[in-house]
Amino acid sequence: MQAATPLFSSVNENLAGAQPARFLPTSRAEMDALGWERCDIIIVTGDAYVDHPSFGMAIIGRVLEAQGFKVGIIAQPDWRGTQDFEALGAPRLFFGVTGGNMDSMVNRYTSDRRVRSDDAYTPGGQGGKRPDRCVIVYSQRIREAYKTVPIVIGGIEASLRRIAHFDYWSEHVRRSVLVDSKADLLVYGNAERQIGAIAQRLDAGEALSDITDLRGTAYLRRGMPARWVEIDSSELDAPGPLNPPVDPYASEEDRRAAGAAPLATPAAAPAEKIVKFYRKVPNAQRALSVIRLPSFEQVSRDAVLYAHASRILHLESNPGNARALVQRHGTLELWLNPPPIPLSTSDMDAIYELPYARRPHPAYGTAKIPAYHMIRFSVAIQRGCFGGCTFCSITEHEGRIIQSRSEDSVIREIETIRDTVTGFTGVISDLGGPTANMYRLHCKSAAIESACRRPSCVFPGVCPNLNTDHAPLINLYRRARAIKGVKKVLIASGVRYDLAIESPEYVRELATHHTGGYLKIAPEAIGDGPLSKMMKPGVGAYYRFKELFDKYSKEAGKEQYLIPYFIAAHPGTRDQDMLELALWLKKNGFRADQVQAFLPSPMATATAMYHSGKNPLRRITRSSEEVVIPKGIKVRRLHKAFLRYHDPENWPVLRDALKRMGRADLIGNGKHHLIPAYQPVAPVARSGQKSRAPTLPFRTQHTGLPKSGRGSP
Ligand code: B12
Numbered sequence: 001m002q003a004a005t006p007l008f009s010s011v012n013e014n015l016a017g018a019q020p021a022r023f024l025p026t027s028r029a030e031m032d033a034l035g036w037e038r039c040d041i042i043i044v045t046g047d048a049y050v051d052h053p054s055f056g057m058a059i060i061g062r063v064l065e066a067q068g069f070k071v072g073i074i075a076q077p078d079w080r081g082t083q084d085f086e087a088l089g090a091p092r093l094f095f096g097v098t099g100g101n102m103d104s105m106v107n108r109y110t111s112d113r114r115v116r117s118d119d120a121y122t123p124g125g126q127g128g129k130r131p132d133r134c135v136i137v138y139s140q141r142i143r144e145a146y147k148t149v150p151i152v153i154g155g156i157e158a159s160l161r162r163i164a165h166f167d168y169w170s171e172h173v174r175r176s177v178l179v180d181s182k183a184d185l186l187v188y189g190n191a192e193r194q195i196g197a198i199a200q201r202l203d204a205g206e207a208l209s210d211i212t213d214l215r216g217t218a219y220l221r222r223g224m225p226a227r228w229v230e231i232d233s234s235e236l237d238a239p240g241p242l243n244p245p246v247d248p249y250a251s252e253e254d255r256r257a258a259g260a261a262p263l264a265t266p267a268a269a270p271a272e273k274i275v276k277f278y279r280k281v282p283n284a285q286r287a288l289s290v291i292r293l294p295s296f297e298q299v300s301r302d303a304v305l306y307a308h309a310s311r312i313l314h315l316e317s318n319p320g321n322a323r324a325l326v327q328r329h330g331t332l333e334l335w336l337n338p339p340p341i342p343l344s345t346s347d348m349d350a351i352y353e354l355p356y357a358r359r360p361h362p363a364y365g366t367a368k369i370p371a372y373h374m375i376r377f378s379v380a381i382q383r384g385c386f387g388g389c390t391f392c393s394i395t396e397h398e399g400r401i402i403q404s405r406s407e408d409s410v411i412r413e414i415e416t417i418r419d420t421v422t423g424f425t426g427v428i429s430d431l432g433g434p435t436a437n438m439y440r441l442h443c444k445s446a447a448i449e450s451a452c453r454r455p456s457c458v459f460p461g462v463c464p465n466l467n468t469d470h471a472p473l474i475n476l477y478r479r480a481r482a483i484k485g486v487k488k489v490l491i492a493s494g495v496r497y498d499l500a501i502e503s504p505e506y507v508r509e510l511a512t513h514h515t516g517g518y519l520k521i522a523p524e525a526i527g528d529g530p531l532s533k534m535m536k537p538g539v540g541a542y543y544r545f546k547e548l549f550d551k552y553s554k555e556a557g558k559e560q561y562l563i564p565y566f567i568a569a570h571p572g573t574r575d576q577d578m579l580e581l582a583l584w585l586k587k588n589g590f591r592a593d594q595v596q597a598f599l600p601s602p603m604a605t606a607t608a609m610y611h612s613g614k615n616p617l618r619r620i621t622r623s624s625e626e627v628v629i630p631k632g633i634k635v636r637r638l639h640k641a642f643l644r645y646h647d648p649e650n651w652p653v654l655r656d657a658l659k660r661m662g663r664a665d666l667i668g669n670g671k672h673h674l675i676p677a678y679q680p681v682a683p684v685a686r687s688g689q690k691s692r693a694p695t696l697p698f699r700t701q702h703t704g705l706p707k708s709g710r711g712s713p
């Protein structure tokens with residue numbers, strides 16, 4: 001893989017030397033206090049400003065500050081006018097716009113599309129402080145206030161909406177967010193490398209429109225550049241003729257209603273070509289080759305092509321071998337440069353050790369920001385995930401290559417928490433990241449890793465090339481709990497148990513020292529149907545992990561339980577699968593308190609399944625595998641009801657379903673029945689009430705990270 005220059009190697013000499021601000025300024029008065037006339041860059045964000053490395057605006061702001069730039073923050077502006085956007089004046093170089101740590105639609109709505117009343121990223125946990133699709137709205141307001149100031153968009157929302165994408169909340173394929181926001185440049189993935197380079201190049205006098213060569217960015221252009229070899233994506237992975245098969249019995253009216261061109265004769269319907277030409281590309285030319293995805297217009301009318309485009313994007317996601325992608329939107333070409341080169345350990349250390357205040361901006365007073373409270377005593381030790389779970393898009397965002405901090409750097413951060421964070425009682429609530437136990441894990445060979453196109457290093461089984469040595473992580477845990485003043489180090493990020501069983505020593509360490517009674521893990525399903533569509537391991541790995549966990553808990557003299565999480569209504573799940581899961585839960589004495597149905601979030605592979613009914617994990621053709629999609633409120637409710645089979649409110653719907661499925665034998669009042677035949681007048685065991693069986697708390701759709709993850713003891 002191409003080597004990258006260290007992140008802070010080129011600090012602008014003219015700008016450097018200034019003392020870091022205690023907090024990045026959020027008002028004119030704070031700018032005055034710092035003696036600033038204007039900011040170089042202003043970051044506009046959908047989250048409250050928390051100056052902590054678990055919050056994107058703080059990381060990006062501090063990275064730029066360390067490179068000598070003056071950075072201001074506008075957090076959760078009132079989007080109904082331009083006033084808040086003008087609070088700091090116009091920046092000298094550009095506005096950076098982010099929706100915040102989460103996509104604004106994921107943040108604002110439940111998986112059943114109901115508005116959430118709360119928002120963990122807002123003071124007081126209050127909902128309603130950000131608009132739908134923040135990035136578009138904020139960019140538009142900035143444009144209204146300042147016509148010519150460049151806008152760079154980034155963060156999860158922009159990153160995962162970088163190409164034409166299915167938007168669950170409108171049930172439509174939307175254009176790249178770059179087109180709708182009319183921003184100048186989109187930064188995707190981890191943005192530290194790109195944002196520094198952009199600021200420095202603009203500072204050196206380059207125009208934003210000339211920055212077309214940066215990895216991890218996307219921009220719009222007219223026409224194609226000279227010298228580039230264009231490869232038709234359908235030659236890499238043939239979806240078949242682009243027009244859906246013609247229904248010879250459809251009336252002309254039906255066809256017009258479906259948006260199709262009038263039919264002369266069935267035989268005359270031509271198979272549209274995505275691009276005009278295709279050439280085999282010699283390796284030497286790979287750096288100058290670009291893959292043409294079907295256009296926005298094509299993928300929005302044709303779900304099979306959508307699934308094809310999604311597959312190609314995922315195949316071209318390894319920074320070691322990814323090529324540029326281009327997707328036409330109307331008359332514009334959306335150009336996507338390959339992903340950024342992963343951050344080195346020294347880059348990661350430098351990023352996490354910037355002078356963060358480690359708390360919310362003082363303007364929030366005593367208001368509690370729940371997302372901050374969750375993580376104030378926890379430490380991020382790595383980024384990236386090679387699990388590839390299809391319902392999660394962290395791999396599409398942070399990449400598959402694990403980027404780890406050094407042990408020393410993590411230890412220093414724990415000491416900083418101990419010494420500076422108010423309320424610390426000696427308990428570190430998490431050492432984690434997207435997954436708990438991928439620290440320092442990587443492919444055995446850099447050359448193989450660079451060439452690999454597998455979407456996961458652990459599915460369908462752990463790849464023989466994967467180094468699964470948990471020793472560095474074990475060592476880190478040991479050092480962390482030996483720190484003076486640290487009483488306990490908990491692990492709350494999701495443990496990838498199929499990996500953990502490769503290292504019984506790790507499971508021992510976890511069970512003996514780092515579990516507070518319950519350990520949440522995420523099998524997500526138990527049937528091969530859904531598991532194969534989720535890219536999750538078979539239930540055998542769960543049993544093996546449980547066996548080890550129970551054994552080591554017992555040896556440590558601790559009574560501890562595993563709390564497994566499941567997703568209802570994931571693509572590939574039949575009613576039968578949910579029934580089997582309900583029987584499994586009952587057999588194992590689990591009672592889920594609250595459960596979550598699959599949320600088709602932007603850019604996830606499972607979202608492409610949901611939208612197209614196809615399986616993009618395999619070659620997509622018109623006749624390729626069809627996936628069962630539990631769509632619609634009725635079936636989603638039913639699948640959730642199976643997970644809460646013990647709740648009397650669900651019994652009527654479950655009785656109907658069981659009868660329809662020919663399993664009325666499971667209705668009755670005996671131990672072997674799933675639900676009783678009678679219906680109590682008033683509900684007897686509403687959620688939240690204590691039951692004898694272990695209760696499964698609310699699950700989140702993290703890579704296994706429970707809601708109480710990254711931080712809650
Ligand atoms: C810790 C955590 C939490 C904590 C909160 C603390 C926190 N700080 O976020 C808690 C436990 C509360 C939490 C809750 C939830 N979370 Co959470 N959480 C995380 C986690 C693991 C780490 C967050 C973090 O440290 N981010 C670090 C920042 C720096 O990363 P970043 O935002 O991507 O920023 C980088 C780039 O995007 C870019 N960038 C950022 N800002 C800007 C600005 C500009 C101008 C530019 C150019 C670039 C840029 O540069 C940054 C550095 O590279 C992430 C996964 C992850 N990222 O590892 C999930 C994640 C953010 N959570 C997620 C979800 C779904 C949730 C929940 C909805 C789960 C649930 N079902 O309840 C809830 C939300 C509750 C609510 N809305 O009220 C999803 C969001 C998915 C999406 N598409 O939006 C994520 C991505 C996990 C996943 N695997 O899908 N979460």
Ligand code: SF4
Pocket residue numbers: 386442443444448449452453454456457458463464465466467
């Ligand atoms: S060869 Fe195996 S371990 Fe290496 S990157 Fe590919 S899937 Fe991962």
